[in-house]
Amino acid sequence: MNQAGGEISILGGGLAGSLCALLMARRGFAVDVYEFRADMRRETIPAGRSINLALAARGIEPLKRAGVFDRVEPMLIPMRGRMLHDHDGTTQLLPYGQRADEVVYSVTRGGLNALLMNAAEAAGARFHFRQRCVACDFESSRLIMRDESSAAEYRLPLQTVIAADGGGSVVRRALSAQLGHQASEQLLDHGYKELTIPAAADGGHRMEKHALHIWPRGEFMLIALPNPDSTFTVTLFLPNTGTPGFASLTDEAALLDFFGQTFPDTLDLIPGLTQEFFANPTGELGTVRCSPWHYRDQALLIGDAAHAVVPFHGQGMNCAFEDCAVLDDLVASHGKNWEEIFSRLTASRKPNADAIADMALENYVEMRDTVRDPGFQLRKELAFELERRLPDRFIPRYSMVMFHAEIPYSQALQRGRVQLELLRSLTATATTLAEIDMDEAERRAREKLSPLG
Ligand SMILES: Cc1cc2nc3c(=O)[nH]c(=O)nc-3n(C[C@H](O)[C@H](O)[C@H](O)COP(=O)(O)OP(=O)(O)OC[C@H]3O[C@@H](n4cnc5c(N)ncnc54)[C@H](O)[C@@H]3O)c2cc1C
DSSP: OOOOOOOOEEEEHHHHHHHHHHHHHHTTTOEEEESSOOOTTOOOOOOSSSSEEEEEEHHHHHHHTTTHHHGGGOOEEEEEEEEOOOTSSSSSEEESSSTTTTEEEHHHHHHHHHHHHHHHHHOOOOETTTTEEEEEEEETEEEEEEEEETEEEEEEEOOOOOOOOTTOHHHHHHHHHHHHHHHEEEEESSEEEEEEOOOOOOOOOOOOOEEEEEEEOOOOOEEEOOTSOOOOOEEEEEEESSSSSSOOOSHHHHHHHHHHHOOOGGTTTTTTHHHHHHHOOOOOEEEEEOOOOOTTTTTTEEEHHHHOOOOSOOHHHHHHHHHHHHHHHHHHHTTTHHHHHHHHHHHHHHHHHHHHHHHHHHHHHHHHHGGGGGHHHHHHHHHHHHHHHHHHTOOHHHHHHHHHHTSSHHHHHHHHHHHHHHHHHHHHHHHTTGGGGGHOOOOOOOOHHOOOO
């Protein structure tokens, strides 16, 4: 194992670390990646966080820039909207956007991560597996590493270190503990559990393939994303305590009763429910905020290490990929002036990371509850109509986040608030679109919203 450290040391070979390694290697840097898990391309890694993910425009752009999107594309399953599953088994598709290309893609985390690692290695980056960063010491400017195979400890220079070590980042905690950088980790009082809908007997998908399925139930929900092998990965989001809650589902009878009462149509779809529920871990969800994301030219946080968000907007990875693209741009314009690069990255990304953190929390309420409200569906119809009339001013917030990589998250949040107020006021006394004076709606939208771009 190479202990000298390269020109750039990246901690974590997850999605952000691997894409960052690829982009930096393509810029000609010597890149070493230290990943504490075994090589996922050679060994089966135990179930981790989310088997599949939603990939959208902000994540696609950086993959194109890195020259790998043509290889990622065949792995993608387009999802055109949310398929709502009511309690009585009826379903309704709510399209995400109104243009044919306004879709979100389901992608397998392991497949995408492995592809990025292969591409990064082909570009010259070196991956060192089972190497854990156990501490980060700013006083002596050293990272303390442990080889998990031999338990031997060694040190790496704390110089141009990019910490992509996820939500529990050792580097972020050291920045906060040793240098007083501001940091907060807020756990949600809801957790999640992954389950599986197997393929149908004929080898096809057992539900509509091109949709993200949701069983919204007010305080909690179940969702399912399609996989290329015709299975669906199902995720139950539920409070940790109380009833219903993970703590109260302690035996098979309680579990089957809960599913039978709440998601009756899924009992046949998830034959391995009991086995998977009790075998799979219950995952934690939370929001990480910190500032600044760097220290001098020594260390920079990217991805979840800097800004883990709850998964309800499907943007954590997309946002992490955007970080990598911004870093790549800054390297193009500032060469090896790392302190300048790191500080500019913090300045440009922090407001956007805060904005998507807020929008992701708001989206949980939308997905599990508001989506069922007829008022929500009318506001969505009106938003699409205003977008058709004023495409340069009014774009629904969900579309700004998912389909418009050119609009920063912070702008989507700010414009989204103005738009929501307008939509609420225009629909206050209406139950259908036909009851709304569209010329007046257009006039008010022009008055409140400046042109984009
Ligand atoms: C249930 C769920 C569903 C999600 N769905 C979506 C979605 O649909 N769309 C989306 O965009 N995002 C989604 N996300 C968010 C997404 O998973 C993360 O934003 C993304 O994985 C961030 O990538 P990362 O590389 O920053 O961190 P991680 O993926 O956490 O990778 C960190 C890497 O660092 C390694 N590591 C950690 N500590 C150390 C150490 N001390 N030393 C060395 N290596 C270390 C880890 O082994 C790991 O490989 C979801 C998250 C969850 C939990």
